[in-house]
Each structure stands twice: as C-alpha cells, then as structure tokens.
Amino acid sequence: MSDFSLSVGVLGATGAVGQKFIRLLENHPWFTITKLGASERSAGKPYEVAANWIEPSPMPETVKKHVVSTCNPEAFSGVDFVFSGLDSSVAGEIEGAFAKAGIPVISNAKNYRMFDEVPLLVPEVNPDHIALIDKQNFDPNGKGFIVTNPNCVSVPLSMVLKPLQDAFTIESVVLTSMQAISGAGYPGVASLDIMGNIIPNIGGEEPKVAEEPIKLLGKLTDTKVENAEIPIQATTVRVPVIEGHTLSISVNIKEEISDVAEVLKAFKDWKNPIEDLDLPTAPKHPIFVTDDDFAPQPRKQSYDEGGMRTTIGRVRLTEVMDISLIALAHNTVRGAAGGAILNAELLAKKGYLGK
Amino acid sequence: MSDFSLSVGVLGATGAVGQKFIRLLENHPWFTITKLGASERSAGKPYEVAANWIEPSPMPETVKKHVVSTCNPEAFSGVDFVFSGLDSSVAGEIEGAFAKAGIPVISNAKNYRMFDEVPLLVPEVNPDHIALIDKQNFDPNGKGFIVTNPNCVSVPLSMVLKPLQDAFTIESVVLTSMQAISGAGYPGVASLDIMGNIIPNIGGEEPKVAEEPIKLLGKLTDTKVENAEIPIQATTVRVPVIEGHTLSISVNIKEEISDVAEVLKAFKDWKNPIEDLDLPTAPKHPIFVTDDDFAPQPRKQSYDEGGMRTTIGRVRLTEVMDISLIALAHNTVRGAAGGAILNAELLAKKGYLGK
C-alpha cells in the first residue's frame, strides 16, 4: 500500500514541461492527475486535441479524454496541490493566485525562485530549506504556498558543489555548460541553427546559473537563506545534443590538497540527507562518480536511474583552479519535471501536502 | 608575377591532413606539388587509386595520375621542401631523415614541436622564432631543417592570448575546448559515439594545449625559447560539429581593469607582425572580434577568410577569472594544413626556402 494518495493538477499541461510531468506521473504511486490546466486556447478541449504531444512514449490513456481547464484556482478545487510547468511570462501571476487560494504550487518556473520566503529546493542538497514555507503569507489560511526547483544547470552544479562544500571551503567556480536542445522547450531551437553547430550563448541563462546555486548552498537562518559566498562564473552554450546537460566545472578551494583521492573521498563520504525517506522518484545514487576516463556522455548516461542521477567524471587536480571535473544530468527530468516531483514527494513526506 | 616558384612534396599525402594540403595548394601562387609520399601500401600507385579522397571538393586533376612514392628523401630529390601530414607514429623518423638529407620539412606532426631548436610557429604570434632554425643541426650542409605548426587548439588559443599578453600580464588561463570531429582524422570518431553526444575527453590533447601556447608566447633567447609563465588548465571535449573548434577561454590578468573596453582595445591595438608581407594564405584579419552576442558559431564562421581567421566573441569581464570569451578557428585549415602553408610562406619570404 502506498504512503499517500494525493490528487494533483498540472498547470501548463500542454507545454513541453507539462507533458514531461504527465509522462513521469503516469504510474506514480502517490500522485494522481485529476486536473489539467492550460491557456484559453486549449481550455475546453480534450487533452489529446489540445496538446501537440512531443514526448517519445505515447500519451497516457488516462489523460487523453481529460478536458483541459484554464489556469484559475476555482477550476482546480479539490486537488491537493499543483505542479506548474507554466511559462515564466504567466507563471508569476497564476502561481501567486493558486497559493493565495490555498493550493500549494510545486513550480518549475523561475519567477519565485529567488524570493526570500520561497524554497529553491533540491531535496538532496537543502531539504531543510522547506522550513521557509512557514514564512510565506500568500494564503491567510496557511494552506497555499510555493516551492520551486532550480534551473536545469543549477541542479547538477549544486549537486557537485554540495559534497565539496561539506568537505572543503569553496572559493570560486568557473563553469562552461554544454546544454541540450530540449532545454529550450518546443519548438525551441531551429534545426538550421544547431545541427552540426554550437551556439555560444543561451539568453538569460548565465545569471540564473550564478545566482541559484548559492541560494541552494546557502544557510537557513530564522528569516531567510543566507547565500553561500561562492562567485560562480558561467559560460552557457547550446550543443546538438537532445537530452542531458554536460558541465565542465572548475573549483577553487581554500585548502591545499595534493591528491585527487581527497576529492573523491569528499564525494564518497557525502551523506544523502533523504536516503532513508524512500521517496519514489529519488535515485539510489543521486551522485555517481565514474572512473571511466571518457564518461559521462549525455546520450549514454543521461537516463541512468531514470534520469535523476548526476554523473561525475574526469575528476582531476588542476593547476589554475584546484579541482576540475565533468558533470552530467538529464535536463528535463532531474533539471525540471522530475526534480519538481521529487520536491513534492519530500513535501508530502514532511507533511506539507494533503493537509 | 608571383614572388616564388617552388616545387614541394607532400608526406603522408593520402591521409586526411595530406589531402587538405593537396586541396589548399591546388591553386597556390608560389608552391607547386611535384612529389607525393605515403606508406609502402600506397607507393607505386597513382594518387587517385591510392587515396580514399574525403575532401568535399573533387580531387584536383593535377594529382590524380601522380604516382605515389614512399617517404624517403631520395624519392623527393629536386623538391625545394616538403609539407608533412604524417602520423606521429612515423613522423619522428621520416621528418628527421628528410631534414638530415637537406630537405626542409614544414610539419603538422607533433613530434618535433617541443624540441628546443625547432620553431613551433604561428606567423602572427611568433615570427621571430624562425631564427631557431639556425640552431638546428640535422643537416651538416645547413639546408635541411624542421619547422612545426601547433595543435589545432593551440593556434586559436595563442592567437587570443598574444594581444592580451602584449597589453596585460597574463597570470593564468582556464579553457574548455569543444572540438570538431574532423580533428580526429579519418575514419576517426565513430558516428555511434558522437551523434547527439559529447565525449568529455580527447586522448593526449590536454597536455599539448597546455604546453604549446607557452612556447608560442615565449621569448626567444640566444639558444632557445624561454616559455611564457602562464599556467593553462584545459578540458578538451569532442562535439558533433564537423569543422571548427570552439574555445571557452577564461584569463586571469595581473592588472585591475574595470571596463571590457580595455580588453577590446587590446585586440584592436594588436599589430599583426606579418601584415605587410603579402603572404598569399595570410588572412587580412587574423583576429576578428565580433559584437554579435551569439557568435562565433563553428558551422557559420569557420570558413571566414578561407578558414584562416580566429573569430572572438562574447568578450566579458568576469568575477572569478578576469576575462571570459569564446574563440573559434577552423581546425583542419588554420589549425593544421593551412597553418603549415602559411608557415612555409613566411619562411619563403624570409629566404629560408628555395635556397
């Protein structure tokens, strides 16, 4: 018997992230989709008509005939909470309205990520930050709140930095991220722009990648999260890869270390704080360090452990920055819908959902 | 009327680099191919039979019926010099034998690059290093010598660093290079390994990229080149791009600068030392700084100025390292055969060839 039986809505259900939510929730043991919300244009239509399904596996039968609503809280009465895959152009207003109406919002949108009282959450990195929820005052009745997951690069970057932060004093980070086309949504990147090519910039990405990890790695105080003091310099580029972001990360640490084994030990000794919670979507090894000198590779390792693992390879001591490595994570699973679902599982376990 | 009329041989003529030499020399105003050398297996055959032609434009008529020789100096008597596109497994011995036999070798192979008395040459970066030739003693008669061009990443990296070195004191460099498949020769990278994928390592590449630029940027003394003291930390990865290496470069400098205009000025003020020599293969703008925020892109800019230009974009002042930018160069033209041809042109102009 499963621990929970919660009914959920999906906001932005016809978009790329919304579709990923629907697919990942298809056989979820705790959460059952009971409402789908999208724009006016889709409202009133069966989901199979409203959505241009782009997921590789077939549309679940359970949602095909489901009639899509607009994204207003009244239409979602009865759900225990909603996942939001809304575009940032509308997420601010709609998510706020849902929280105000008493419906918890587990959001993948960027709008509320840097709000003081909103947890920017990666369960393996900063599960304690969920205490911020109590600071929120969207809903006078205290039921509605917002929890966000970070950008698809910030997730593996914070997963890499957390064990290093636990073991050392991180002074700075230099990052070049090689990002898959699926990160741009659909239709997203034109094939004429990216086939056999690299686009050396992703609009608006670099600031997010510099800001979000230091909140994730920050220390929870009584009133807010005190950001970690780690300058992160990011260059984000688009590569002709379908799924899986590859990060070339260099880290300066305060300590003098002379053996790469000390770095490997930091990863090995790291204790996964949610290891014992048995969350359905949690990977057994959220961090996996490989000694294959030609790994990780996005086409080959992105789907390991259901796309929820961060794989780390090529760990080296280097001359300019102290540590260099390559990290890989699935950008639309771990870095988006899958990450949000894991957040909801943690919140359910901790008693924040289904009250 | 052209300045020179020199007859040249090509060593390793059937390989990927050899083919590029043949194509780039097809209409060269100074150099005419008169000898083609390859392995025993190819020797005695017409070139069109011996070579599996992989260049996109058709095999030049002039070489089709040319009978391939083995790579021994006797077979090349009469040439003014040779270009070497030999594999490093054989280049050491063969190039040495040619130099000893009085035949200058303009080589793309790595074997002699780091020899004290062998110039590692990029004409726009260190043309004065050709004086090292006089230190060589391969040939007692003083006619044979070896000059090398650097690795395909070291070329654009040194092209970027030279103007910065002239304007500032460079303290360190962090590099992630995203390298095209053509850099691996033919058949090279298996399609199953690289389509829609990234391979986060290129065997043997990172040490070359760290060592060669500091020789290129070094100071010529009486007896050798004193390497520049610039630690370079490199991560080299393979991407599904056909031609054009893209470099994400971060540079620490000693000076405090507060405006990116100072960096742009360094590039602008840089004086191309071979500007007035009218070398046929020399690009008019060996360095081109673009303000297009989404450039350079390998598929779109690699061929600018015949593939001999280094294009620089996204120049930024950054927090961890001081300067961040993206550089692009055509790896098999500027970074291999084209670079070697430009080297030969400089040497011809300076009186080292055709004596």
Add this chain to the structure above:
Amino acid sequence: MSDFSLSVGVLGATGAVGQKFIRLLENHPWFTITKLGASERSAGKPYEVAANWIEPSPMPETVKKHVVSTCNPEAFSGVDFVFSGLDSSVAGEIEGAFAKAGIPVISNAKNYRMFDEVPLLVPEVNPDHIALIDKQNFDPNGKGFIVTNPNCVSVPLSMVLKPLQDAFTIESVVLTSMQAISGAGYPGVASLDIMGNIIPNIGGEEPKVAEEPIKLLGKLTDTKVENAEIPIQATTVRVPVIEGHTLSISVNIKEEISDVAEVLKAFKDWKNPIEDLDLPTAPKHPIFVTDDDFAPQPRKQSYDEGGMRTTIGRVRLTEVMDISLIALAHNTVRGAAGGAILNAELLAKKGYLGK
C-alpha cells in the same frame, strides 16, 4: 564587358530565399540589386536591421544600409525586373500587382507555377516554354509578366527525366525524396523534431512533385503546355541534412532494354539546350553521372558547380521498375534562388528583360 546591366529588385528580401538571392547576386555580372522589398514590419529599416541574416557568409556590404521598402510596385519603379522570394501566402497578390504594373517577376513562389500562360521554367529542360510569356495579359502594355521556377524536388527530377524522355518513352515514376531541412525555410524544422530522426511527410510537397515535372516535360502548343503523360508517385520525407535533396528514383519505360549502358548513353547523349548561351550561373555540366557506387552524397556533392549541378549515381536496371538511380541537387540554390537567377539570365539573353 558584360552583356547586360540590369537593375533588379528582390521581393521578400528578408526571408530565407530572399537572403539567398542577395548572396548569389552579390557579384553577378549582369544584375545589380537596387531595391529590397519586405513586409510592413521591415519597411523603412536598413536591411541589416530588418533582416535576421542566416546565410553562412557575411551579409554583403552593398545591402547593409539599403532601406527596405514594402512590396508595392510604385516603390520599385526603375528596376528592370524583380526576383520574388515571397511566401506563398502573399505572393499571389503581390506578384500579380507587379506584373500588372509592367514589372517582370521572376518568382520562386508556387502560386503561379501551374497557370497555363505562366512558364514553369528550368532552362536546361524547357527553354522553349518562355514563349508562353506572350500569352500573358497581366499588363496591357506587354511589359510585365511572371516566370516561375519549380519546387526544389521537381528541378532534379525533371533534370533526370528529360534525357530519359528524349531517349525512351517514360511510362511511370516512383520517387522517395529525402529532403534537407533548409527546404523548410527559417526557423523551419524544430531541432527536437529532426535531429537523429526522419519525418516521413512534408506537408503539401507530394502533389507539387507529381504535377510540376509533367508540365516541365510537357509539349508547348499554340496556347499552353500539354503536360507529359507520366504518372509520378512521390513520397517526400525530411532528413537531418542541411542542404541537398537526395532522390531515390525508379522509372518505368516502354522500351525493353537489357544493358544499363543504354541508360548511361541517354544521359551522355543529352544535349544541353542552353550550352552555347554563356549564361553566368549556368553549370558547365547540369547533369553529372558518377560511377562512384557511394555517390552522390548531399554534404559532399551539393555544392559542385556552385550548387547548380544535378548529380546522378547508382544507375541500375531493376526488376520491378526498369531503371533505378539516385539524384542529388542543392535545394536552395538549384532548387530555388539559383534556379530563378538562371531563369532571369535566359530571359535576359532572349530579350525579355530590360526592354
């Protein structure tokens, strides 16, 4: 000295086809661009501001500062004729207005291709069809007219069928065309749809491919073109290729033939009707039959002879249909802007332009 000096306008100048016109006309010996037309949104802006330039070589300096007009004939007074790269949603009305206003229109759009009095023209296939122009009555003064070039598949298909039609009686054709992404314009095909994939259908393509070649291969009568009676069955699919459409063509002929040499002879004996006209854009060998068993390949042969050649390979006698072969042509040069320019050159030579 060149034969002609004509001033031309380009309609739809900011689109993908319009850009190709501009690049191909950059150094044209007869035609000089003096007007650029686009939509209301672009009108009044310098071309470099109005256009999102996607051609791989840099935007010609000559058009950068050129102020874009709307596509109305008044704005184009003074041009000798216009090229139209307009989208079919607007081409019908605009091209008609230009012709009515006395300005010849050399169009790449599909709208007028099947009109009885409008030549659908491939100079090497049906140059006599230009006589249809005299039947047109767009312009009472007899100066304005419309000439069209066919779809990017119809060009190589008719180039293949013309020599066969001359030598044999063609009974039927079965075609599977594997079409490059550039055929869909920009932004065109989403990378998420086509990378590592095939889309087994191209909306609206198959009827064009069946209809246009039989007009091209038709016989000019007093009043119209009598279509050839050749049923063509087409399956058109999209493949992850950037430029160059590859056609797998099977042809039934009435004659019994027992040796593939008879087919090869048909191609060899074919007489190019415009061979002696010295048209600047005309390829020396509009049809090139290769005996390389692994050719033609789009990435390697599309650009041969400036992208104006149709390359044919793998000519075989087969059991079900009689003849099987592979044909390749550059879809946006030969199959679009380049084809239109060649049409204009023929018309200029024949006295239809610049009157």
Add this chain to the structure above:
Amino acid sequence: MSDFSLSVGVLGATGAVGQKFIRLLENHPWFTITKLGASERSAGKPYEVAANWIEPSPMPETVKKHVVSTCNPEAFSGVDFVFSGLDSSVAGEIEGAFAKAGIPVISNAKNYRMFDEVPLLVPEVNPDHIALIDKQNFDPNGKGFIVTNPNCVSVPLSMVLKPLQDAFTIESVVLTSMQAISGAGYPGVASLDIMGNIIPNIGGEEPKVAEEPIKLLGKLTDTKVENAEIPIQATTVRVPVIEGHTLSISVNIKEEISDVAEVLKAFKDWKNPIEDLDLPTAPKHPIFVTDDDFAPQPRKQSYDEGGMRTTIGRVRLTEVMDISLIALAHNTVRGAAGGAILNAELLAKKGYLGK
C-alpha cells in the same frame, strides 16, 4: 513460475550484436546466460575486460566477471542452446560446428539464412517454417540445428507484406530503406561520413533485402520452402539516425482496389499466429498502423513495445504502384538480437530447445 529454465551461451559476445543479446537477456524469465564466447583475443579474460561496452545502459553485473571462452562447442557443454551474434566471416564454420556437436544455434548471422533446410524465421510471419529443422542433418543425434533470423530490413518488410499477401495477390514491391547507423555495428560508420549526410548505398544490403522476404513469405513444402514469387526492388541508404530503419514501401497488387480502407482492413484482419503463445519477448501488437500523418519516426517510435513492434504509417493508394506506406522497426532489437530471442522463445515453446 516461468515456463522454462534454459541455460544459454552467446557466441560473439563482445560484438555489438552480442552485447545487445546480453542486455536483452538480462532479466529474461526463461533464458539464463551461462557461457560467453568470443575470439582468441578475448578468451580467458573477464567479460568486463574483454568487451568495449557500447550499450547505453550499464553492463549487467551478472556478466562482468564471467570469463570469456573461445567459440568452440567443447567450451559450451552444458548449455541448452546458443545465440550467435558472430560476424559472417566466421559464423559459417563456428555455427556449423556447434550444430554438429548437438548444440542448437539461434543465429543472427547471414551465413545459413538461405540454406534450404534452415528456417529463416520471423515468428509472426512464418512460424510453420520451423518444421524445416527436422530436415537438417548437421547432428546425427538430431539435437543440434540452426535457425536464423533475417536482415534488419527484411523483418519489417515481411511484417508489412504478410497481411497484404494474406488479403491480396502481391505482384511486386519497390523499396527505399533509410537505415540507421547502428545497423553497421561498431565502430561502423565514420562520423565524418554520415553527420548531416546520406550515403546512398549499403554494401551487400540490397540483395539480402530482395531475397530474404520471399523465403519468409514462401510456402513450406515437404522438403523446403518454395519462395514467394514477388520481385522486390530495393534501394538501401544510410541516414544519420541512431536506431530504427525507415522503409518507404510501394506494393503492386493484382486486385483492383479503390479505397485505402481495404488496405487498412488487411492489416486489421491479420491474425498474429503466435498471439496465444505468451512468448515473453513477443509484442502485443507486432504490427501497429498509425493514422498520424507524420508518423512513424525512428527517434520517436522505434522503442515502442520494447523495440519489437513494426509501425506502419502513411498508408495510401497510389497511381503507379497500388499501395504506398512507411514502415519502421528497431533494427538492432526487432531486426537482430530481439528477433533471435523471440525465435528461441517460439522454439522453446514448440519443444525444440532443452530436450
């Protein structure tokens, strides 16, 4: 409880097909790998050392430490049968030796496919052909025999033709197959040859595609299979797709039909002959006809039903040939290792294995 518990060997275990066997058998309910065979070079080494693992999911723990043998029957004593993923250069001799030694061979190699007494088997198409086994005399004791599965194109082609053969009289077939790179094994196709390109020929493929389906569709007589009299004309090309062969198929039938519904009915009415056998690897719908006008697509549908389904789309009545459609199947699962495993399951169920 499972129906069978058979121990199996894998010949050619380190190759691409061998690896696919190992992965697909990882959790097989009936078959357990107990022996791995490869070349002399690999023999004596643990599998994890001998194999360059290229499958996307990790190497099963169960085989990692398994010491590889050479492919001689003595080393495989005790297995109930072997799967052969051997290269055709050695499969003839080795498979014959195993059969002679009393070990049934379920082979993916081409060597014995066209032997009169060897079943070329697709369970859904010609399950009755297994009776041929009784005609074999490799093994005087009657235990050893050879059963083969067809080429990766012949599988979906025969799956498409079988229902049409049941409903109509097929007169001829014209095929253009667009084949994934994984069909060439590893390292297989060079990335420089196929990225953004099409190779319009696959050496040796076209004869197989013409011959095998007519044996598959042939009628079993007392002594052999009488081939179907269906001329098949094939053009096989390589496309930049990783997995999934796409077939553009045209079929002439004797009957006059005027409605595509008659064709759709033929597929619908077709009775899967192994439907009731509950074979573990059998797809529920071995043929799936989609009405999505832009399906099937290799990257999106190849893995449906574990890669064992043939998906058919774009069914049309056409003018030259009568029926046109697109078919897709996973080339290395359904078209290779998965097909062989299904063959073994059928043979087990029918009592031919584990005797």
